[in-house]
Amino acid sequence: MTTPLAARIAREYGTPVAVIDMDKVERNIARVQKACDEAGVANRPHIKTHKSPMLAKMQIAAGARGITCQKIGEAEVMAEAGIDNILISYNLLGEEKMARLGALQSKAHMTVAADNPTVVASLTQAAAASGRPLSVVVECDTGRKRAGVETPAEAIALARKIADSKGLVFAGFMLYPTETGWVEAQKFYDEALAGVRAHGLDATMVSTGGSPNLKNLGKLKGATEHRPGTYIYNDRMQVGAGVASWDDCALNIYSTVVSRAGADRGILDAGSKTLTSDTGGGLDGHGLILEHPEARIAKFAEEHGFLDLARSNTRPEVGDVVRIVPNHVCVVVNMMDEVVMVRGEEIVGLLPVAARGKLR
Amino acid sequence: MTTPLAARIAREYGTPVAVIDMDKVERNIARVQKACDEAGVANRPHIKTHKSPMLAKMQIAAGARGITCQKIGEAEVMAEAGIDNILISYNLLGEEKMARLGALQSKAHMTVAADNPTVVASLTQAAAASGRPLSVVVECDTGRKRAGVETPAEAIALARKIADSKGLVFAGFMLYPTETGWVEAQKFYDEALAGVRAHGLDATMVSTGGSPNLKNLGKLKGATEHRPGTYIYNDRMQVGAGVASWDDCALNIYSTVVSRAGADRGILDAGSKTLTSDTGGGLDGHGLILEHPEARIAKFAEEHGFLDLARSNTRPEVGDVVRIVPNHVCVVVNMMDEVVMVRGEEIVGLLPVAARGKLR
Structure with missing residues (x-):
């Protein structure tokens, strides 16, 4: 048939x-924006799902604060289309990427993530190339064992290193808790936040991730924004995740x-x-x-x-x-x-x- | 390091x-061409691996008879670049694809595969659109349970249907034996060949497939050509296959x-x-x-x-x-x-x- x-x-x-189906796309955008609004958490959708500037702009028009990208090439496409608030939630390093990141900074307000000092040292090159300060969040591992510092002490040390690096601004923390790991994530974050505050720093961006985690929106006290990606289209995984x-x-x-x-x-x-x-x-x-x-x-x-x-x-x-x-x-x-x-x-x-x- | x-x-x-590494690419092209030459089987490399007209032309310059594509879009790119002997080893059907296949026929000598009467009926539209006869091979399943008629009797019936269809020419058989299934493949082919001959037809193209099957080159008595793809680059699977x-x-x-x-x-x-x-x-x-x-x-x-x-x-x-x-x-x-x-x-x-x- x-x-x-x-x-x-x-x-x-x-x-x-x-x-x-654009009717469903619009409905998905509106529903998740409403959920973010109600939870008091800004929406920063991850464009890795759709990779389309038009859809990213629809998400922003519906109320999203900005967007998340995973690769510098994605961010270039989005910035070229006029999107000006972009988080690259990824460790970027190396001469070639720093030249591109520096160029991106002249088009958009960029924030990037880091989980180690080598990446932080590399990021200073981008800031130097652009002549503008670059915002950096510390990626924290809270159970996924992907990227991210493993302890609050490391997070605090890396935050201080960022703040001490020429051209870099410590912006906050990025977390991607497992679906059942929000208590541990809260403990990690609270300790890291207290630590950076003890050194005169503060976290203005506290970002959580994942469409499956939409059911946990607002669960992290102190979170300022969430990075859902898949919700715009959804799939068998999202249905499975409820x-x-x-x-x-x-x-x-x-x-x-x-x-x-x-x-x-x-x-x-x-x-x-x-x-x-x-x-x-x-x-x-x-x-x-x-x-x-x-x-x-x-x-x-x-x-x-x-x-x-x-x-x-x-x-x-x-x-x-x-x-x-x-x-x-x-x-x-x-x-x-x-x-x-x-x-x-x-x-x-x-x-x-x-x-x-x-x-x- | x-x-x-x-x-x-x-x-x-x-x-x-x-x-x-182009030195290795050239060496791989030369080695497999030599193996085909020694086995007395023409080489019709599958371009699904590299998807590059330049590399396809290098394969032809080294002695390949033509190329194999899996999708009509791949064949369009190759024909546009001037390659004029193309097998699409796939069941194609439907109005949109037949218009494109008809157009392709004006640029290149096309052969396509079929394993069922619906596809054969559809192919007559392409031949009608182009005004040129279209060569069709019957795909035979010899153990892989993918596409392909399951019995010699079906192969013979489909060959006759092709020969009886306006604008279509029965060209032969396409097989993709499993690595251990060459005895069964021979039996299948011999029976199918005898059957079509009994109806006044003959198989001018008898095509076997697969880079892992390079170790079985020439094993099918009557094979006219082989369709290896991965050999141009190779990978862990090919090393594993020996x-x-x-x-x-x-x-x-x-x-x-x-x-x-x-x-x-x-x-x-x-x-x-x-x-x-x-x-x-x-x-x-x-x-x-x-x-x-x-x-x-x-x-x-x-x-x-x-x-x-x-x-x-x-x-x-x-x-x-x-x-x-x-x-x-x-x-x-x-x-x-x-x-x-x-x-x-x-x-x-x-x-x-x-x-x-x-x-x-």
Whole structure:
């Protein structure tokens, strides 16, 4: 079964293709902004999910304070489009990146993160190049074991080093608590804050992260802002985390069934080069097919999605166009040069994924 | 430890970045062409790995008969660059794709695959649009359970349907045997060939696939050509399959260590948006770090590679640039708009990944 809209999109653009429903996008933007407002925490959406200046500006127009980027190349695209309040939530270092960061500072109010002295030393080069002070937050690890200093004592020492570095301003702390780690995060933050205050510093930016953490908005006493990304589109992971419904999933991959060589199996024209091999933290199958929710996207070749239809009462035919909710939408959008915008049953047009592939 | 070349590349281009050694690329091209020549099988390299017309032309100049593409968008890029013998080894169907395939036929000698009558019926539209006959091979499943008719009887019936379809020419068979499935593949092919011959048809193209199958070159009696892809760059999977050495791995991801928050761990600036979550069929870790072969790339966030250094005698420092052999190079190249070319220690320049992101 192919919906009339899917048939039209396949005819106009071909498959596989990402389709976003702008009504849902706007609803997602408004809902999370309202939640931030009610929690008294500013919203600083992470644009890694959509990589689109147009959508970032919609988020800001709805009330977001600024945006978050993970890569300097993403920030360049956003600054070029006129967005002027940008946090790069990442350790940046090296000559090439510092020249670019310095140039970015002349276009936008930039804040960057650091978790070690080597990065802090490097950041002074960007500040020197721009001639403007650069705001730096200390990234704190509160259980995720990714980046981030591991103890409040290290956080305090790094904050002091930032404050003592020519051209750098200590701006505060960046945390990304695990879903169950907010008590520890509070303890870490309180101790780090007391420590920097004892040295005459203060934290004006205290930033927490993650769309799954939207259910914990405001839980960190002292947080000034939150960095949710995925909420603009949502996906199977967000539904699994209990922060979105299926109806909130604004992006679908439209894919054609190209083979049905066996009764219990089929092949989609979307493989790992479209949906990626990201399991979304161990979800069963590689996406939910709206027309055939019992079908399992069992595995991938690069351009083949292997459909296991053993448990399906209804089975697609060759030529059917199906709609898939991906496991992890952020990495899927990153595969596309553009997405198709719709409103309900109406095709609006193409939206470029302008910061796609900005790996560096 | 950062090699002098890695330091120069990081300074000039930033990290993470893909770097290909053209000396190794040329050696890989020559070696596999020689193997095909010796086996008496034409080489039709799959460009899904490099997605570059320049490299495709080098493969043809070395003796390849033509190229293989998986997507019509890839074929468009290659035909635009002047390559005129293209197999799209994929079931194509639908109005939008048939218009494009018809247009492609005016630029290049096209052959496409089919495994079902719906696809064959659709292909007649492309032939009608172009006014030129379109060559079609029957894709046969010989154990992989991907696309492909499951029995010789189906193959024969589909071949006859192709031959009976206005504008289509039955060209032969396409197979992709599993590494251990060549006896079954031979049986399947012999029976299918006898069947089509009994109906006055013949197979002029008999195509086998896969770089791991290079060790089985010529094993299928009657094969006219082979479609290896990955051999131009190689990766951990190919080394694991016994068809390449580490020294044959022509592409490395250069990545900077950006965090060392714990003694036993570190963070690379290459995550799943660079190296992808493809495990390469279940390899341990997400790549081999040449400078620290005992280090394990344990998991990914989108822009973070989590380094487990517990078993490492030597541990990188923040700022070190390391070279990574990816698990599966084809999906990694697909993340990049360009790769840096080097020859030994010399930087040659940037090569665009021209057909990157051609999902459709």
